[in-house]
Amino acid sequence: MQLVVGKIGRAHGIRGDVSVEVRTDEPELRLGPGAVVMTDPASVGPLTVESGRVHSGRLLLRFAGVKDRNAAEALRGTLLISEVDPEERPDDPEEYYDHQLIGLDVVLQDGTLVGELTEVVHLPYQDLLTVEKADGTEVLVPFVTQIVPIIDLENQRAVITPPAGLIDPESAEVAGSRDADGQDGASEDAVSQDASEESE
Template identity: 70%
Template sequence: MQLVVARIGRAHGIKGEVTVEVRTDEPELRLAPGAVLTTDPAATGPLTIATGRVHSGRLLLRFEGVTDRTGAEALRNTLLIAEVDPAELPEEEDEYYDHQLMDLDVVLPDGTEVGRITEVSHLPTQDLFVVERPDGSEVYVPFVSEIVTEIDLAEQRAVIDPPPGLIDDRAEIASGKEDGGKGEDGV
């Protein structure tokens, strides 16, 4: 099975290094020197990682055969794809690969159907489930433990306990005033 593990960003310096937007929780395993990765677009690869280092909080990689800035710039926006055994599981208990979460049924604690996961979107602050509802509309569910209370791979479901307004129009508007928002004189 193929998993996107990173996206190549800007060139860094003049010796062929590139910045990388990491899309795996296991960069030390997937993006280690010697790793051979396929690419999207396919014509760019495969690429073999020659070196890797962290600089100012960003991962920098250099690939075999890419020795200058021009070569590095030509790789910009290329997706790096690792071949992963489908039976392989993440090291941590509460971690999941995207492919494990795709097509899970999403239900409320009482079993009410919400929809199914069609995409896992990785944002800088948190991950989101894109959930397709039975009517074809989509709802975005933050993948945080306060909302996603259970992932049951055996039952192929994710249980969510959303706050009011996240998946429906049950939003409660809080007002700091007891009188329904009127001024002190009742107007």
């Protein structure tokens, strides 16, 4: 199975380094020195990672054969793709590869179907799950334990406990009305704060 693990950004310096937008939880494995990655467009690769380092919070990579800024800048926008065994699992039992999550049924604790998990969005502060509801609309669910307590791969489902308004916008309006009266606001703020601080 092929998985996108990164996207090449701007050239850095004059010796062929490029910044990379990481799209994997295991960059040291997928994008470490010696790793060979496929590319999209395919004509660019395969590329072999020669060296890597973190600079100002960004991953910088140098690929074999890319020796100057012009060659590095020509790679800008290229997707980096790794071959992964579909049965492979991360070392941490609480972590999952994107392909294991995409397609899961998303349900509430009482079994009510919310929709289908269609995408995992990787952000610097946390991951988000894109859920397509039955009416075709999409909702982003923070991938944190408080909101997604159960990932059941055997039964192909993700159980969520969403705060008021996350799935049903009408609930958000009701909650907002209560906040205006000075009630219930503290608990909702706490949920929001926890979601922003915890990363899977």
